[in-house]
Structure formats: C-alpha cells, structure tokens
Amino acid sequence: EAKARGKGCHAVFTNDMREAVRYRMQLENALREAIGTDQMFLAYQPILSLEDRRLECVEVLLRWRHPELGSISPAQFIPIAEETRLILPLSDIVLRQACLQFLHWREHMPELAPRYISVNLSRVQLTDPQLAKRMMAILDEMGMPPECLQLEVTESQIMQQRSMASELLAEFKRHGVRLAMDDFGAGYSSLSCLQEYPFDTLKVDRTLTDNISRGRGFSALLHAVVSLAENLGLEIVAEGIERVDQLVLLQALGYTYGQGFLLGRPLTADALEEWARTGAGSGNTSGNGTNTRE
Ligand code: C2E
Numbered sequence: 001e002a003k004a005r006g007k008g009c010h011a012v013f014t015n016d017m018r019e020a021v022r023y024r025m026q027l028e029n030a031l032r033e034a035i036g037t038d039q040m041f042l043a044y045q046p047i048l049s050l051e052d053r054r055l056e057c058v059e060v061l062l063r064w065r066h067p068e069l070g071s072i073s074p075a076q077f078i079p080i081a082e083e084t085r086l087i088l089p090l091s092d093i094v095l096r097q098a099c100l101q102f103l104h105w106r107e108h109m110p111e112l113a114p115r116y117i118s119v120n121l122s123r124v125q126l127t128d129p130q131l132a133k134r135m136m137a138i139l140d141e142m143g144m145p146p147e148c149l150q151l152e153v154t155e156s157q158i159m160q161q162r163s164m165a166s167e168l169l170a171e172f173k174r175h176g177v178r179l180a181m182d183d184f185g186a187g188y189s190s191l192s193c194l195q196e197y198p199f200d201t202l203k204v205d206r207t208l209t210d211n212i213s214r215g216r217g218f219s220a221l222l223h224a225v226v227s228l229a230e231n232l233g234l235e236i237v238a239e240g241i242e243r244v245d246q247l248v249l250l251q252a253l254g255y256t257y258g259q260g261f262l263l264g265r266p267l268t269a270d271a272l273e274e275w276a277r278t279g280a281g282s283g284n285t286s287g288n289g290t291n292t293r294e
C-alpha cells in the first residue's frame with residue numbers, strides 16, 4: 001500500500017516525506033523478520049495495591065530491540081503490526097510467553113508472584129470472530145487458569161467494533177477471563193460503555209492522573225470516576241503515577257491500585273523477579289513512595 005502510494009505520488013513528495021515512507025517500509029520488513037526472534041521480548045510493569053504495596057498484577061508490554069535500528073517503541077511498531085495484520089501471530093506469541101512466565105513465577109515465588117497478568121488486545125484482534133476460541137485454546141495448552149489472565153481493551157477499540165467486541169468480550173467473560181477498560185478518560189469516555197460490557201477493572205488514563213494537582217476541578221473528576229467504579233463493582237487502577245504528590249492525592253480520593261514509574265517501571269522478567277524479591281513488591285515498604293527501580 002505504502003509502495004503504491006510512494007510511486008504514484010512521487011512528484012509531490014518532499015524529501016522528508018520520502019524518507020518517512022522509506023523508514024516505514026524498512027520497519028515493516030524488519031518487523032516481519034523480528035517476530036519469533038529474541039529481538040522481541042516482554043516487559044512487565046507492576047500494578048500494586050496502594051494500601052500495602054502488594055504486587056497485584058503485572059501488565060505485559062511488548063518490546064522490540066533491533067540490532068541496527070535500536071529500540072523501537074510500541075507506539076511505532078504496533079500500528080505497523082496492525083496494518084499488516086502481523087499483530088495476529090505476534091499476539092499469540094505474546095500470550096504464550098506471558099502465560100509461561102506467569103506460571104513460572106507462581107511455581108518459583110508463590111508468595112511474591114502477581115495474582116494475575118494483564119495483556120493488551122489490539123483493535124485488529126477484535127475483528128477476528130475466532131479470537132476467544134483461539135486464545136482459550138492457548139490457555140488450555142499452557143495450563144493457564146483463565147481467571148489469572150486479564151485482557152485490556154480501550155473504548156475506542158470497542159467503538160470501532162461494537163457488535164463483534166461485545167460478543168467476544170462476553171465469550172471471554174463466560175470462560176472466566178478478566179476484562180479491563182484501558183486508558184479510561186483519554187478519549188470518548190462514554191460512560192455507557194462501562195455498564196454495557198462485562199468489565200472487572202477500570203484503568204484510569206495517565207492524562208487524568210497527571211492533572212490531579214492542577215486544582216479542585218480535576219480532583220473532583222477523579223473522585224467521580226472512583227465513585228462510578230465503586231458503584232459498578234469495578235476495581236480501579238490509576239495509571240501513570242510518576243510523583244509522590246499524585247500518589248498521596250489518589251490514595252486520599254480512594255484509589256486502591258496504581259501503576260506508574262514511581263511504583264515500578266516496566267521490567268524484564270528477571271528484573272521483576274529481583275524487584276519482587278528485594279522487597280519492593282512484598283508489602284514491607286508500605287508508606288515509602290520512592291521505591292522506583294529501573
Ligand atoms: P498501554 O496499554 O496504555 O500501556 C501503558 C503504557 O504507559 C506503556 O507504554 C508504559 O510503559 C507507559 N507507562 C507506564 N507508567 C508510566 C508513567 O508513569 N509515565 C509515563 N509517561 N508512561 C508510563 P509502552 O510500553 O510504550 O506501550 C504503549 C502502548 O502500546 C500500550 O499502551 C499499548 O496500547 C501498546 N502495547 C504495548 N504492548 C502491547 C502488546 O503486547 N499488544 C498490543 N496489542 N499492544 C501493546
């Protein structure tokens with residue numbers, strides 16, 4: 001597609017545009033080759049109980065380090081993986097690897113292991129009517145209890161695929177998989193979405209978290225969101241906690257779980273294990289808001 005466009009519009013392309021198209025094609029080719037190799041690996045970001053700093057969950061975040069191009073962020077390569085539908089095989093690999101890692105932690109550090117893992121879904125996956133069947137087969141094959149998996153979807157993903165999304169989410173729910181609404185407050189924020197789909201968790205976007213110290217209006221908003229979650233019986237996670245003042249205010253507003261650089265960066269599996277073993281996730285650092293680890 002990019003190729004055809006590149007040829008047809010050659011004359012009106014500036015050098016910058018030409019360079020951007022070239023880079024985009026280079027990334028696409030590199031991505032095809034990277035899938036299934038150790039260029040791609042998973043990072044795990046802690047989601048903690050704010051009250052006692054217990055490791056509740058880890059969010060699974062895909063990483064790509066190319067030998068020549070260096071680290072490429074998901075914001076860059078996920079859209080390419082989606083356009084090319086490479087996201088489908090890639091997501092299967094992510095799910096398998098994440099389950100394997102979770103089961104390893106549960107066996108080797110049962111007290112410190114997260115209670116469940118949270119994996120992001122792509123909008124393209126939500127167009128696949130066989131998605132739930134395929135993913136449940138993978139869980140089965142891995143011996144992964146469905147209630148130890150949470151899937152994250154955003155409002156905009158659901159809005160693009162309303163009827164399919166609704167069927168798929170219901171099917172996951174029937175199998176006992178947890179569901180989270182990701183990045184709540186970043187986009188449309190249609191409140192009906194929360195009630196209409198069987199979510200377990202509400203993840204509040206970091207743009208809301210970030211606004212917290214900007215005055216009463218913003219904390220009123222964050223407070224309203226907590227009440228809403230409570231009334232709907234949803235667990236609530238504040239995303240993107242970077243500063244102690246945010247943490248303190250969020251706790252005062254009734255937020256029970258948090259995720260962000262202050263609490264823990266996305267870490268490789270080994271680094272997360274080390275982080276958990278050295279106390280950050282064990283509950284004995286309660287009250288200390290400065291235990292960020294690289
Ligand atoms: P997301 O699902 O909203 O993931 C959270 C993003 O926020 C991650 O970025 C994480 O590193 C970042 N983050 C966490 N805490 C903080 C903080 O305190 N401050 C700031 N500034 N950022 C924070 P990342 O890893 O770059 O991922 C970006 C997005 O890419 C994710 O957003 C998700 O939508 C997508 N993504 C990542 N991995 C996967 C995957 O395996 N599959 C799919 N479909 N999408 C993925």
Ligand code: MG
Binds near residue numbers: 059120152182
């Ligand atoms: Mg997410």
Ligand code: MG
Binds near residue numbers: 182183203239
């Ligand atoms: Mg998010």
Ligand code: MG
Binds near residue numbers: 182183
């Ligand atoms: Mg996001």
